[in-house]
Amino acid sequence: MKDDDRLKLQRLVFYKEDILLIDKLLNTFLKRSQAKCAILIDKEGHMITVHGDTKTYDMDTICTLLASTFAATREWARLLGEEEFSVLFHQGKKDSIQVALVGDRTLLAVIFDERTQLGLVRLMSNETARKLDEVFQQAEKRRVNPVETEFLGEGFSDSANKLLDDLFGENS
Amino acid sequence: MVQFNFFRREVNCKIVYYGPGLSGKTTNLEMVFKRTPSTSRGELTSIATEQDRTLFFDFMPIDLGNVAGMKTKLRLFTVPGQVFYNSTRKLVLQGADGVIFIADSQKSKLQENLESLKNLEENLKIHKMDIRTTPLVIQWNKRDLPNILSLEELEKKINYLNVPTFEGVAMTGEGVFPTLKKCAALVLEFVSKQANMTGQPAYNPGMTGTMPSAASVQGASQPNAAMQNIPQSNVPIQSIPQPNAPMQAQASTPPSFGIPNAPTVPQAAFPVNPIAGNYAPSFSAQIPQQPQMPKIPQMPQMPQMPQMPQMPQTPMSQPIQSPQPQQIPGKMANFQNPIFKKASSTVLPPRTQGIEPQEDFNMGQREDEALQSQEVAAKPGMPSGEKPLFKKFKKFLDEKNKG
Incomplete structure (x- = not known):
């Protein structure tokens, strides 16, 4: 398989209608589970979308750490002869977090506090994960022949270089 | 990646x-x-x-x-x-x-x-x-x-x-x-x-109106100028000079999506294509390429989940009482408390308050007993608000297991 084909297949792609559906699912999930915040990230720690109360969090770091923790437990699982652990749960005094695998490339992290209970969150997130997976699979099917669209012009790297100069130039 | x-x-x-x-x-x-x-x-x-x-x-x-x-x-x-x-x-x-x-x-x-x-x-x-x-x-x-x-x-x-x-x-x-x-x-x-x-199909220009492409936009000869004009979701760009783009279009959800009650999305308001100016034509031009689009409202969605207990009306409307299991006699005492009343509370009672440690230890067991025995649920003398809720929830669980 050619490199660009491989890249095309590997890339996580969401269309707008997928995002609308995902948003709807996550909103419903938050309402039903009474959780504080739901974050959908890919396994590499990139945020796909987030819902709920996130003001106090440093999202970049949270997503990265979540993905790394998950990756670490996957290794751990492998050592035990499991493929991976599909759910992680970390309990705190006030806030807790549950991370569940959605499909095989995304993670649904839920932050919740004492207003709700783990059982409810787990039940609801299982349900939501299943539905999200359906959305992803639909999206996958659709992109067998993706529309070839040039989207980043020559200017992208030029413009980026300028910004890099601005940011690092005087420091170097 | x-x-x-x-x-x-x-x-x-x-x-x-x-x-x-x-x-x-x-x-x-x-x-x-x-x-x-x-x-x-x-x-x-x-x-x-x-x-x-x-x-x-x-x-x-x-x-x-x-x-x-x-x-x-x-x-x-x-x-x-x-x-x-x-x-x-x-x-x-x-x-x-x-x-x-x-x-x-x-x-x-x-x-x-x-x-x-x-x-x-x-x-x-x-x-x-x-x-x-x-x-x-x-x-x-x-x-x-x-x-x-x-x-x-x-x-x-x-x-x-x-x-x-x-x-x-x-x-x-x-x-x-x-x-x-x-x-x-x-x-x-x-x-x-x-x-x-x-190629980058992640966001088709016609769908979102954000990414100008040769196919959908005549002004595509200046793609970068156009991109810089796109209103950002998280970091709003204030009054960036817009030399090439006519600005009739304002960032808003285009009406041509045809999605009734489209959820308000906090992160982004799907900006309208600044070059095309008018969203609708560019969108309709893309429809043949994206036949899925019109289906959105009918797609399998979760909102039904009909068996899900409607977050109970009674406890919701009642002011929250701090957990006082001893007031309610019988095995259901603890079972009645936890989820839904807490879920609907606005002020959080500290979890430790009013709960004896020993009762906490046995709570899981009591809940199990309660779940196993339908009779318990049907026991006379139960507050009427709680019974249907329990049944509904049980029904929901059963159907989930079957499915």
């Missing part, structure tokens, strides 16, 4: 500092952290041992700002250099877009440097990446120490890949930024090429 999030209008690149133990990877990152204005960077997260040796990784995001309409972020990672942490190193390397190899210039470290570079190559291969095509920059660190190899020797012995190299003294910050800058530039160039090579 670079992530293009057209929904949040972000490009995320991952750059990994690699190299043998104690070569100065974390020091490099700390220097970047110290010298980058706090408005452009996030926190430096370090997962280290008590002796300050990196255990898992250090992480810091840098916000480059708006590149061609996309909020561009660099995510900097370091790996643990010590040989026996290879499994974590592999994990951190996963999805890297660019690598900065920090080599220790000391004579005694030559072998370690070579081993680490070899290890990098192997680990990249595991992630199906080729060290020759991955953006890579080498920094000869610790140039201020006495027993170091000359640059020529280093180039000859280590830089067999012939990649850009920089001298550095990470402790003082020397060479730190040129190295990072070069790597970031390589990565972004790579990203740009890659995107053009593979």
